[in-house]
Amino acid sequence: MLATLWIFPAGAHTSAKSEVRLEATETGIAANVAIPAAEYAYASGNKASNDVASLADAKRYLRAHTAIRSADGPAWKVAIGDVRFAENGGAPDLLAQITYDPPAGAASDRFDLQWSAVIANTPDHVTQVVLDKNDLSGPRLIGLLREGNTKIAVVAGKSSTVARFVSAIRVGAEHILGGLDHLAFLVALLLAAPLLARNGQWQSLRSGKEAIVAVAKLASGFTIGHSITLISVALTGLTLPGSAVEVFIAATILIAAFNVIRPIFAQRELWIAVLFGLVHGLGFAGFVREADADLTRNVSTLMGFNVGLELVQIVVILAVIPVLLFIARRGFYSPFRITAGTVLIASSGFWMVTRTLDAVA
Known part of the structure; x- marks a missing residue:
């Protein structure tokens, strides 16, 4: 990834x-x-x-x-x-x-x-x-x-x-499999899930059970956030310009990536996941509206689209978390985490710049 x-x-x-x-x-x-x-x-x-x-x-x-x-x-x-x-x-x-x-x-x-x-x-x-x-x-x-x-x-x-x-x-x-930005945000949240912050630093590890509970909260918060926005936009038709939404999505990845290196919202991950989920939901909703198909015309198709998003999210979590929990208990997790966070910062920064340029072009 x-x-x-x-x-x-x-x-x-x-x-x-x-x-x-x-x-x-x-x-x-x-x-x-x-x-x-x-x-x-x-x-x-x-x-x-x-x-x-x-x-x-x-x-x-x-x-x-x-x-x-x-x-x-x-x-x-x-x-x-x-x-x-x-x-x-x-x-x-x-x-x-x-x-x-x-x-x-x-x-x-x-x-x-x-x-x-x-x-x-x-x-x-696409x-x-x-x-x-x-x-x-x-x-x-x-x-x-x-x-x-x-x-x-x-x-x-x-x-x-x-x-x-x-x-x-x-x-x-x-849709979500083709959107590296959404997956990158999810990975950024997961990278910090096994860790506990003290004195402004990632200093210790959660137990396996605590890490799983933390991941469940993060996933639930992200799901709640993007579901609220997706359904609201589908029902009302009100949303932000797509170019602005794409820039905001890249910004959420950038913030989450910095959090991987140094805790900036420790103990508030659930609320951050909900808040950033609202932003990503605007991206999902923009795709649905642009599709000009029946995804928004009835509840069953809108629910189906959301289920598809969640299934991929679950698969990613099930694939990534066991690996992270294993690595976290090895001596090289810190350099691995910092390297991964740096890659995410570089990628999200690139997306922010290019999307901003596209928006003003």
Whole structure:
């Protein structure tokens, strides 16, 4: 985890993401695609322009990076329709229409979508796949694609409440797994959990039971905080600008990282976890709102998204805490902790600077 933060300091949430919006037709599936033009140009090496040659290059690129196969195996016919570069609510995007037609006899309501445009060679880029007008519940965010995860199973027919709940769990889990900043904050809290502070220094160790209780409080506080914000924003629609939220999230990691090296909120970890959880919840809520899908339209999908977040959080805790408790009782925990805290400070500081520059640009 810490090595990943060091090597890929920009690998937290990005504002530039692609969208593939699918809609069932009488014969197959139609897709409306939006890819940030700058990301497309970087990944493809092509010019992001509306001249004939550039648009032809864009069509070839898209055709080479998408496919659909039915659940029983046959590949569908893919046709790239209208392609253009235009502003789409802000920075220029590559906008495209794609049709997928199944071979004769192949099932058209269950298929695997393969999509690797941009994400194949851009580690921090995300493509969200939305199923539009699949039933009366409206559009449904069915998953996130990124480097190493370029295929997703789609059920285009009417979805049940249980299916939407399960889909929302997957989206929540994928979202937090792709957000190194949220995971970095959690790791920063856990690094100090085995320790007791005296005279402004980390000087002694908690017992195993005390450390587990401390971790439970931290996890509960963070969960309470981000759940309150997520639900409140979903119900009211009120939130802060996304650029400001991302800067605040980086600031919470920076503070938690300094606490790893020297206790600055000892004995107040629970309240800090709740307070900082409120800030991270704004980030989760911003993602949900930008998705423009049915995550906010009913309680079950919103709960599913939150469950997905919590499942990943639990897995991280179960993986990290035994290791930390083992290391803490060895003579090298202090240099390990200080090194880890320094890496987190460097990463969060980098995020704060780059996000602030993005916000004022």
